[in-house]
Amino acid sequence: MSTSTTSRDGTSNRGETGLGEPLELRHSHARGFGLGFVVKLILMAGINAFGLFGILAAWAAGSWGILAFLVIALIVADLVYFLPGKRILPAKYLFPGLIFLLVFQIFVLLYTATTAFTNYGDGHNSTKEAAISQLTNTYEQRIEGSEAYPITVLSGDDGLALATVEGDQVLVGTADQALAPLEGARASDGRVVEAPGFETLDYAGTVAAATELSELRVPVSGQEAEGVLRTDDGRTAYAYDSTLVYDENADAMVADDGTVYANNGEGAFAGPDGEELRPGWQIFVGLDNFGAIFDPGTLGGPFVSVTLWTFAFAILSVALTFLLGLLLAILFNDEKLKFRNFYRAIIFLPYAFPGFLSILIWAGLLNTDYGFINDVLLGGAAVPWLENPWLARLSLLLVNLWLGFPYMFLVTTGALQAIPKEIYESAEMDGAGAVRKFRSITLPLLMVAVGPLLIASFAMNFNNFNVIYLLTGGGPQNLESTTGVGATDILISFVYKIAFAGGTNDYGLASALSILIFIMVAVISALTFRRSKALEEIN
Template sequence: MAVPESDTVGASAHGAPTRPPLPGGRWARDGSLAGRIVKIGLLGLFTALGAWALLPLYLAGNWLGLGLVVAVVALVYHVYLSRRAVPAKYLVPGVLFLLAFQILPVLYTMSTSVTNMSDGHRGDKQQAINAVESLSVTRAPDSEEYVLTVATTGDPDTGELVFLLTDGGGEAFVGDADGLAGLGGATVDASGKVTEAFGYTILSPVQVNARSAELEEFAVPTGSGTGIRSSGLSTAYEGTAVRSYDAGCDCVTDGETGTVYVADDERGAFVSEDGDRLPQGWRVNVGLDNFARFLLDPTFASSFFGILVWNIVFAVAVTGLVFVVGLAVALTLHVPRMRGKVVYRILVVLPYAMSSLAMYLLWRDMFNTDFGLFNRMLGLQVDWFGNAWSARAAVILANVWLGYPYMFLVSTGALQAIPRELEQAARIDGASAWQAFRHVTLPLLMVAMTPILVAVFAFNFNNFNAVWLLTRGGPLFSDNSTAGATDLLITYTYRLAFNEATAQYGYAAALSVMIFVIVSVISVVSLWRSRALKEVD
């Protein structure tokens, strides 16, 4: 009697059973049709993102970035179109996100920390020479005029400015800090204004006015001693530079005053004999000078170490207080026979459920001198944010109020995981309630809480919003306008990098590296010290 083919199980040549085929003779390894459609859709989306990233890299001439994007796209296709690289299918997304959002920013910050990068020292030496010459351009009576359209190479608010120019013959050009080039494929209206250009974002009059200060300082170098500058919002002119660069002496000569500025390659600037230097410089490697600056220079060292001490006090105080308050509330609501615990827990968690941004602004208004809640209720006229110690107390109080609900939730979960029989056995053996908590409950609780406390400490050490939204780091010290009484290292770094007339990116990057090292060392030491708690576990 023949056995139906559908009832047989396949066997190898050695008699070992093999996996039965799916209906229709197809194997499960190919996946379902829906799975294939999802895979194709995701790969198509990833390819579109890669193509979107390639265009600006190509226009900027960033060949390294271009090659990196192509390599990543090729890797993703190789992994997800292969039937063998199963583990990589799960590892690749996490590794790519880790590289993009953690490793590369850290490496870029570290590379910036050993340079003099700041306002006036962002580009290379040739860009500095172009800026020196083009920004000293003066208009001659017979200078050529262009119809001007202001555009950017990216975001209208932050992208690099470019000039889209049309001469008297209707020919279009594009000019940036590197020079002038022809503009092909542009759409020009009857007045000569460029209305559309591939790869550029044309700014509206409102957007141009918002960047008028940058526009006044922007010029396009067109050759030795000449450049193009704007005259209003719709015209530009080509003029002659007062300051010119001579490669023979590696210097810049001012044609009006006769002053000679010699290139100083160690400082990345053109410096005259009397010590004056031009504001246009270039980026150079300064080694560990930025680190030595805030460790050894008296002016910067006093600010750095003062802020560091307050930073540690703030992080320890907030972490300790939120732990004590959150645990106390959790113990209070952990009583078995207490009624209405659900309502109480909801009320306790409310601060954590609200927007921290809105809560910080609310607390700032509550500490207002004239109409703040605290002064109204207590009948005081205290300038909470005008005095160093009252401002620090206000910052700590606001953060404890916002942070203790989280610690309450964590403590509640940890307490529920500890058997009540252990505490009851201790009480039967004659221990008081405090002794039972101190020697039984708390050690078991700390096994779960110690890593969380370390994480809370690290978060508060870099809690930018906690200070910036309340006090902006103030009150500022009378002898140092870059440091305040409530500044954390992160807000001090932000002020140096983005809130100064001469933004000091290299110095701020060095501070960021130091913050990373400090937090890492404290976290590692804390977790290593907590290994003793494993004996309790």
């Protein structure tokens, strides 16, 4: 290695080795007005354009957090890449990585962590204001037998107004003024074309006034029983009677029969009998989600069994694939073997096929009545490969073995070839047999190289959603459990069921589980990395 040879040379110093001087002489291509600078300018112009576009879009959407982040990121980017000076050099390399880290890791992590403390999920998917407006809207009932009013939307000094033609009269009404004939108004073809004191809105104008229009209620007459007019499409209005109103002082929804639905503090309005109005809204619920996970009455039981199976699945998957891969690697590492590159290529094939495809094909092969394995290989036996809990687990491990061993074969082959032959020769001279050589030389040296890969493989299998989802879907389902959990569900597929697949989605609970998964994987990885580092130091 070049660095070690120069440092071993005790007489040399930095100025004379020829390493320092060129550094001083060398120009960065991105400085001066050379080609490099132009390229950099173009790239930075692109980044600035993109950033400014993002800032404007965030401004238009009112997303102030994103706006602030973009402004800071853009300023920092320009400073980092345009400020002169050597001290800023490392930042030029680190900046893009840091931005991606922030956006794709830190933000996601923080977002998940925040969601874990909310009741975000089905029935609680938006804000309180949205829930109130939606409730008021849905509980507005069209007055039975009332007519449809073809309307024209007008704009006046006091806001929007609705105009309709009745006989040869034009009736106009606003939020405060019930429908009444307007002198001097003119209609043609059922549409009001002129109304003194108002401006008739064309289609674009009506569409643009959507927010105001959705809030507009025009009394049909002086009598409340005749209801208020509301239009959704800007063409036709119907008379509605509102049956549920929000009482701001009491923070409750009041129905027209006097029932009070009070804010129950759990993100919903609930009636005296505890019946909740839906939708509710999102609130912070503290540690409730974590409580539910550990509470034996709700998720506690499934959580323990799923966690145990997750560990068993991840550990066994790594162990089996590694052992098979290692065995094959040792076998095919024998130089006396002819065509061994050909065999190696064949062994590598399962890894070359896309996993999604192989898993789905395996699911078909293992079908109880029609699958190739039962139908042809076992002569029509009805082995319930994917229906029996234990067989399903076994099938899963076997399929995962098929998918994973080529990778282990590949990395162990590489690692085996890197072990110097001389060590084996000297061991042989000391009288070591094949087993002894494997135990004392091959395995320890191998572990240094593949140890970190095994940890990575463990972490990957711990969250190996694809193989579970595509092969068994987590099933067979436990018929006794109310959570829908199945025998082969690992934590991540369990999270998926809670968050997306079941009848009711509970993102808060799923986020809380995700956090627990993160902690488990992080702790295990940290512990094993420390151990493998110790291994490295011994060598």
